[in-house]
Amino acid sequence: MDKGGNGKYNLKYRVFNPFPNSIANTLKRKVTAMISTKAFRKISDTIWEIPVDYKEGMRVPARIFATEKLLREMDEGVLEQVTNVATLPGIIDYAYCMPDGHWGYGFPIGGVAAMDVETGVISPGGIGFDVNCGMRLLLTNLTHEEVKPHLNTLVDRLFARVPAGVGSSGFVKISQDEFRMVVEQGARWCLRNGYGWPEDLDRTEEFGCVGGADAAKISNKAVERGFRQIGTLGSGNHYLEIQVAKPENIFDTSIAEAWGITIPNQVVVMFHCGSRGFGHQVATEYLKVFLSVTEKKYGIKVRDRELACAPFRSPEGRDYFAAMNCAINMSFANRQVILHRVREVFSEVFHRDPLDLGMHQVYDVAHNTAKLERHRIAGCLKEVLVHRKGATRALGPGAEELPGTYRETGQPVIVGGSMETGSYLLVGVPGGEKTFFSTAHGSGRTMSRREAKKRFHGKQLLQDMENRGIYVRAASYGGLAEEAGPAYKDIDDVVGATESASISKRVARFVPIGNVKG
Amino acid sequence: MPYAYLDDVATADVAFLAWGETLEELFIAAADATMNAMVTDLESISPSLTQGIVLESEALDLLLFDLLQEIIFLKDAEGLLLRVSRIEFMRTENAFRLVATARGEEIDPGKHEFVVDVKAVTLYRYRLEETPRGWEATVILDV
Numbered sequence: 001m002d003k004g005g006n007g008k009y010n011l012k013y014r015v016f017n018p019f020p021n022s023i024a025n026t027l028k029r030k031v032t033a034m035i036s037t038k039a040f041r042k043i044s045d046t047i048w049e050i051p052v053d054y055k056e057g058m059r060v061p062a063r064i065f066a067t068e069k070l071l072r073e074m075d076e077g078v079l080e081q082v083t084n085v086a087t088l089p090g091i092i093d094y095a096y097c098m099p100d101g102h103w104g105y106g107f108p109i110g111g112v113a114a115m116d117v118e119t120g121v122i123s124p125g126g127i128g129f130d131v132n133c134g135m136r137l138l139l140t141n142l143t144h145e146e147v148k149p150h151l152n153t154l155v156d157r158l159f160a161r162v163p164a165g166v167g168s169s170g171f172v173k174i175s176q177d178e179f180r181m182v183v184e185q186g187a188r189w190c191l192r193n194g195y196g197w198p199e200d201l202d203r204t205e206e207f208g209c210v211g212g213a214d215a216a217k218i219s220n221k222a223v224e225r226g227f228r229q230i231g232t233l234g235s236g237n238h239y240l241e242i243q244v245a246k247p248e249n250i251f252d253t254s255i256a257e258a259w260g261i262t263i264p265n266q267v268v269v270m271f272h273c274g275s276r277g278f279g280h281q282v283a284t285e286y287l288k289v290f291l292s293v294t295e296k297k298y299g300i301k302v303r304d305r306e307l308a309c310a311p312f313r314s315p316e317g318r319d320y321f322a323a324m325n326c327a328i329n330m331s332f333a334n335r336q337v338i339l340h341r342v343r344e345v346f347s348e349v350f351h352r353d354p355l356d357l358g359m360h361q362v363y364d365v366a367h368n369t370a371k372l373e374r375h376r377i378a379g380c381l382k383e384v385l386v387h388r389k390g391a392t393r394a395l396g397p398g399a400e401e402l403p404g405t406y407r408e409t410g411q412p413v414i415v416g417g418s419m420e421t422g423s424y425l426l427v428g429v430p431g432g433e434k435t436f437f438s439t440a441h442g443s444g445r446t447m448s449r450r451e452a453k454k455r456f457h458g459k460q461l462l463q464d465m466e467n468r469g470i471y472v473r474a475a476s477y478g479g480l481a482e483e484a485g486p487a488y489k490d491i492d493d494v495v496g497a498t499e500s501a502s503i504s505k506r507v508a509r510f511v512p513i514g515n516v517k518g
Numbered sequence: 519m520p521y522a523y524l525d526d527v528a529t530a531d532v533a534f535l536a537w538g539e540t541l542e543e544l545f546i547a548a549a550d551a552t553m554n555a556m557v558t559d560l561e562s563i564s565p566s567l568t569q570g571i572v573l574e575s576e577a578l579d580l581l582l583f584d585l586l587q588e589i590i591f592l593k594d595a596e597g598l599l600l601r602v603s604r605i606e607f608m609r610t611e612n613a614f615r616l617v618a619t620a621r622g623e624e625i626d627p628g629k630h631e632f633v634v635d636v637k638a639v640t641l642y643r644y645r646l647e648e649t650p651r652g653w654e655a656t657v658i659l660d661v
Contacts, residue, residue: 028526075529102529105642105658109530129638129660166556166632167597167625224595235635236661237530277594280637280660284587287641288580305641445530449634449661450523478558478633518635 027077027103034079035071046099046501050083057087057303063094065435067497070099070489073446077103078110084303085113089311090120092377092384096435098391099497100415100444100489104128106306109390109445112438114375115312117385121300122317123309124290124324126387128368129283130234131324132331133274134205135365135392135414135441136339137425140346141358144244144265144513150349154242155471155514157345162240162271162338163232164518165475170231172337179227180215183278186329187336195340197355202403204364205393208332210371213325219285222323226278226330231337233273235479235518237442239419240271240338242514249509255409255427256508259362268510269342270423272416273334273518274368279327286320312385321370328369335364362425363412367392367441373401375436386436394428394439394504413504415495417443419472420465420485422511424495431502439504443491452487453478465515474517483517520544521551524656528642532634532659539652542605545582545616548655549602552586552639555659556593558631563599565621571602574615579646581614582655586639589620593636597625634661 034040041049046067052058062082064071078101085107086095092114101110106125113126140147147154163170172195174182182189187208190196201208233240247264250256261268275282290308293316294300302308310316339361343354350357370387377384386393395402395411402411413426421443428437447455458477461484465472474480498504520537527533534551538544554560571588575581585602592598600622608615637660646655 077528104530105528105640105660125642129640165627166635167593167627169597221591221595225591226594229594235632236637277591277637281591281594284638288583291580291641292576305644308641448526448529449532450525475627476632476634478631482634 027075027080029076030072031074031076031079032072035068046497050079055083058083060086060091060094062086062097064097064101065497065501065503066099067493067500070493070497073489074101075103078108081106081108082111084307085111085126087303088113088121088123088307088309089300090116092116096438098438098440100390100440100442100494102444102446104390106304107387107389110440111389112387112391112435114384114386114436117312117372117383120312120385121309122312122321122370122385123307123387124283124287124320125306125308126389127283127324127370128389129280130274130368131279131283131327132366133368134331134335135270135272135367135416136335137268137270137362137414138339138342139260139358139360139362140267140269141263142267143263144267147242147267151242151471151514154345154349155473155516157349158240158342159473159516161341161345162516164238164516165235168232169228170337172230174227176223176227179223182230182333183218183326183330184213184215185209186332190333190336190340195337200336200339200361203361204332205366208336210325210328212322213329214322215326217319217323218282218326222278222281222285225281226276229276229278230334231341232276232334233271233516233518234276235475237483238273238518240516241269241419241512243268243270243423243510243512245508245510251506251508252427258405258409259412260360261508270414270416270510271335271338273338275327275331276334278330282323282327286323289316289320324370328366331366332364363414365392365414373436376433388438390441391438392441393437394426394432395437396428396430396432413439415440415442415491417491418485418488419483419512419515419517420470421491422509424491424506425508425510426495426498426504427507429502429505432504435503439498440494443488443494445487446489447487449482452482452484456481456484470512470515472515472517480517520547528658531640532661533656535654535656537652537654541607541653544653544655545585545605546602548582548657549585549589552589552636552659553599553601555661556632556634556636557599558633560601562630563601564623566623567621569598569600569620571618571620572616574610574613576613578614579644581616582646583639583644585616585618586657590636590638598622599625599630636661
């Protein structure tokens with residue numbers, strides 16, 4: 001490389017967003033100090049508004065859905081990010097953050113923004129690298145007592161059959177060409193290949209296959225990175241759990257019954273994973289494409305390069321949407337294959353057919369997506385592009401997008417908690433209209449990974465959990481320590497806040513008894 | 519170890535600061551910081567095979583982004599754990615180019631202890647900067 005006369009590299013580049021310690025310290029400060037300032041307008045006990053004069057360039061106000069307690073615990077990084085989202089062209093009504101919101105990259109985790117399809121943008125930073133990271137819940141007709149003697153065998157076999165951790169590959173051996181079909185067909189491909197039941201599709205968001213996926217818009221590198229990973233969990237906060245629905249944890253008996261939760265101490269299986277390396281590669285590649293056009297070609301100034309974007313109707317926007325839809329489908333296929341493996345394992349251990357074990361899927365939800373949806377804007381139904389990053393669609397009763405029972409009850413929403421505390425099944429409600437029918441996706445981290453690793457020790461945690469009746473198999477002890485219960489917000493507070501704000505309602509709470517940790 | 523992980527930045531992710539007296543040192547340090555976010559002990563990666571990496575970018579900071587991203591890509595696509603051992607920079611008319619030699623081996627769960635999988639390099643508050651002491655970069659990895 002050329003060196004200038006003073007011996008230094010002669011480089012033309014601009015420092016963007018310097019990040020000295022003073023800024024880091026400000027962003028990790030909790031919101032507490034700001035609540036009484038004019039930065040916040042309290043709309044209700046669970047809705048807090050940050051007006052447009054908070055920051056230059058905000059097109060709409062930001063709204064954080066949280067109790068005062070949850071809001072106080074949020075990092076100021078959430079405020080910075082949700083108000084950055086409010087500056088994006090075409091954003092409708094508000095930039096939202098859900099009660100499990102925390103400091104992420106680009107959008108905050110828990111971020112929701114609906115964009116006008118004609119004037120608005122699409123941004124990979126509003127979806128996340130793990131496109132269609134999501135949750136799936138399935139039932140059994142077994143009770144905790146019936147499962148107890150087989151629990152360790154079940155978890156050990158699930159750990160062996162559903163690979164987790166760095167570099168793992170799945171059992172579905174297909175060519176790269178076949179993989180290109182998978183990403184266009186999603187869970188439907190799985191059914192054609194014997195991995196599932198027809199009813200599973202009805203019980204999956206977008207019926208397991210989102211339209212508009214075009215494999216011509218994905219790179220060979222993305223395919224190379226992902227084609228061996230169908231049927232794998234991944235790592236970090238991804239998991240597969242055996243859980244119990246105790247009678248005292250059923251909040252809406254009639255909906256729980258309609259959805260198949262009918263037996264006291266019924267055992268269910270919940271898992272959390274996404275589109276693996278394929279989705280990560282698609283998002284990374286398009287982030288770079290957008291970076292080169294956001295300002296230069298489209299004159300859009302963003303406050304964070306992670307919010308690089310392009311008009312939804314532009315060639316780059318259309319290409320990314322088609323590629324991102326492929327990643328959504330890869331993830332549906334991934335969870336469908338895992339469902340199949342779970343049924344196999346239970347069937348082997350109990351020597352009964354999975355159908356006889358009542359292993360019906362309740363639902364599968366996506367929580368990192370941008371989707372074209374019809375919503376009522378100023379009284380008229382209109383198609384908008386809803387970004388949800390760490391937020392779940394939660395359609396209320398009567399929604400045309402839902403099949404049979406769910407159209408009557410509202411959509412099941414699966415909210416994964418920490419591996420120690422428990423998870424929730426919620427239902428969408430009419431009040432969800434105010435967030436484009438979006439709600440929380442998990443309990444939300446409150447402690448950094450490094451802090452958790454300092455405080456907790458993986459092997460000790462594993463032992464402690466076993467003493468409390470939760471049998472864990474983990475791909476990594478270090479990774480396990482990072483996922484300790486206290487690293488997360490109190491999930492009861494989070495779902496309570498969604499209920500108080502009328503964006504979703506509790507149906508049941510599940511406690512873990514077995515866990516496969518990525 | 520010319521890098522440090524930053525506590526309490528971007529709650530669910532991994533942030534690090536890497537530095538070097540020269541640009542080469544910084545790029546090598548940042549690549550190690552990315553690998554070390556996944557593998558507990560970098561010394562457990564034997565340098566038994568060699569992988570060449572050639573990348574080009576219009577911006578120097580994005581050249582580092584591309585290098586880190588390539589290491590993450592090779593981890594999934596080829597199942598390789600790699601450490602950059604040599605790196606050379608060239609300046610073409612419109613771009614920066616790097617030619618790197620990385621050494622490492624295939625993933626062996628019996629040998630390598632993992633912490634967490636890195637999904638991607640984010641551009642949130644991403645920074646590469648020349649300082650009076652040399653070069654430094656701040657990177658947040660999505661895990």
